[in-house]
Amino acid sequence: MFDKLVNPKSVAVVGASENPMKIGYAIMKNLVEGKYDGEIYPVNKSATSILNIRSYSSLKDIGKTVDLCVIAVPASLSLDVVKEAVQCKIPFIVLIPGGFSETGKEGKQLEETISLIIKNSGTRLIGPNTVGVYFPHANLNTALTPPDRVCFPKSGSISFISQSGALGLLTMDSISELGIGISAFINLGNRIDVDEIELMKYFKSDQKTGSIAIYLESVHNGKEFYETLKDVNRVKPIVVIKSGRTTSSAKAASLHTGALGTDDRIFQGMLRQAGVARAYNEVELIDYARVLSYSPLPSGKNVAIVTTAGGVGVITADYVSAAEHGIGMNIAPLSPETKNAIKGSIISFGSAENPVDLTADGSIEAYDSVLSALQEDENVNIIIAYALPQTPKMNMGIVDVISKYCHAKKPVIVGVIGSKLGTELIREFERRQIPAYPSIERVVNSVRALYDYSMFRNGE
Numbered sequence: 001m002f003d004k005l006v007n008p009k010s011v012a013v014v015g016a017s018e019n020p021m022k023i024g025y026a027i028m029k030n031l032v033e034g035k036y037d038g039e040i041y042p043v044n045k046s047a048t049s050i051l052n053i054r055s056y057s058s059l060k061d062i063g064k065t066v067d068l069c070v071i072a073v074p075a076s077l078s079l080d081v082v083k084e085a086v087q088c089k090i091p092f093i094v095l096i097p098g099g100f101s102e103t104g105k106e107g108k109q110l111e112e113t114i115s116l117i118i119k120n121s122g123t124r125l126i127g128p129n130t131v132g133v134y135f136p137h138a139n140l141n142t143a144l145t146p147p148d149r150v151c152f153p154k155s156g157s158i159s160f161i162s163q164s165g166a167l168g169l170l171t172m173d174s175i176s177e178l179g180i181g182i183s184a185f186i187n188l189g190n191r192i193d194v195d196e197i198e199l200m201k202y203f204k205s206d207q208k209t210g211s212i213a214i215y216l217e218s219v220h221n222g223k224e225f226y227e228t229l230k231d232v233n234r235v236k237p238i239v240v241i242k243s244g245r246t247t248s249s250a251k252a253a254s255l256h257t258g259a260l261g262t263d264d265r266i267f268q269g270m271l272r273q274a275g276v277a278r279a280y281n282e283v284e285l286i287d288y289a290r291v292l293s294y295s296p297l298p299s300g301k302n303v304a305i306v307t308t309a310g311g312v313g314v315i316t317a318d319y320v321s322a323a324e325h326g327i328g329m330n331i332a333p334l335s336p337e338t339k340n341a342i343k344g345s346i347i348s349f350g351s352a353e354n355p356v357d358l359t360a361d362g363s364i365e366a367y368d369s370v371l372s373a374l375q376e377d378e379n380v381n382i383i384i385a386y387a388l389p390q391t392p393k394m395n396m397g398i399v400d401v402i403s404k405y406c407h408a409k410k411p412v413i414v415g416v417i418g419s420k421l422g423t424e425l426i427r428e429f430e431r432r433q434i435p436a437y438p439s440i441e442r443v444v445n446s447v448r449a450l451y452d453y454s455m456f457r458n459g460e
């Protein structure tokens with residue numbers, strides 16, 4: 001259904017430019033520097049070539065099959081381009097410019113005219129008022145921001161659907177630093193045609209998608225949205241941010257994309273019944289999407305904690321067990337057999353109780369033995385393992401040890417606190433699709449998201 005959007009063999013850029021101040025330049029730059037290996041057709045009446053690629057005066061002048069048309073001309077000029085794209089039977093349009101319903105009555109009328117043009121034509125449209133789409137597996141990047149201003153993530157397993165373009169770009173830029181990958185980014189903008197419902201259905205069966213992250217400002221069709229959430233979430237876990245939770249922020253959303261808000265109490269109930277994780281900021285959105293994409297599901301709520309820093313373990317235990325300022329889960333009671341196995345692996349003044357404290361003397365080998373014992377303990381459902389690089393016996397080998405257990409029968413969620421070495425560790429964990437987080441709170445909240453989804457999948 002969306003194959004020619006997600007993996008097009010050819011892309012036309014209407015409004016392509018060699019002027020670095022133009023959006024059409026940034027889009028061309030992203031396509032070329034991103035090493036898109038399909039055909040690129042710049043369209044500009046005043047140029048014969050752009051970035052050393054032959055330019056055409058119109059879409060019709062190309063005379064070849066085009067799978068995707070990116071329109072980067074002002075809203076007032078876009079109507080004729082959309083008509084031409086339909087006449088050329090181009091399957092997908094990404095309509096970049098703003099100046100539509102978010103600006104008022106005239107912009108809304110322009111949207112309605114475009115909707116009539118594409119209706120039943122076979123041409124589908126993303127936008128308008130969108131920053132573009134990005135599919136790293138296809139090296140396809142049509143973003144309106146030049147590559148020297150934003151880092152784009154590597155290929156991964158999170159499909160990211162966003163009504164907000166800026167939030168999407170900023171989020172991708174931020175997660176790139178830690179090597180976090182995505183499988184798709186689609187900015188819906190004012191979404192006069194393609195919407196999140198259709199995309200969720202598509203990503204449900206997409207083999208590259210492990211989880212779906214969504215930023216919304218409004219919901220078009222509440223009943224269908226809910227039914228789709230519930231259906232897709234049973235196959236591919238979904239995480240949602242919904243802005244416009246208050247009257248003031250709902251007004252801001254309307255000014256942003258022309259969206260009409262939804263009562264937040266109704267929306268919250270919808271997510272709860274559909275078993276969908278709710279994030280309240282962009283960090284939580286990606287944190288939860290990662291743990292849901294990477295980890296096996298736990299069978300219960302008993303958590304074991306392993307650390308080389310006692311204070312970190314105690315604070316984590318507070319977060320895990322507290323109902324207020326915590327997640328209200330259980331500190332797993334370790335069996336006598338597990339405690340004896342741990343005592344034989346750690347220094348005498350360490351702790352074989354939960355949280356397990358290897359102390360600063362903790363070694364890679366001790367970690368291996370402790371994780372092995374916890375995996376065998378029937379009282380343990382989830383393991384939090386802190387890979388703290390500041391102690392003498394800790395090194396990058398901890399990644400190999402934790403990797404042995406992360407995709408076993410019990411999930412292992414990793415905490416890495418620190419700057420330079422910590423970032424290197426998180427990058428390596430991410431490369432192996434192991435969820436690792438740079439703070440206690442983010443570790444624990446991700447555990448809760450994973451447990452809640454497990455309960456939904458098990459019908460509890």
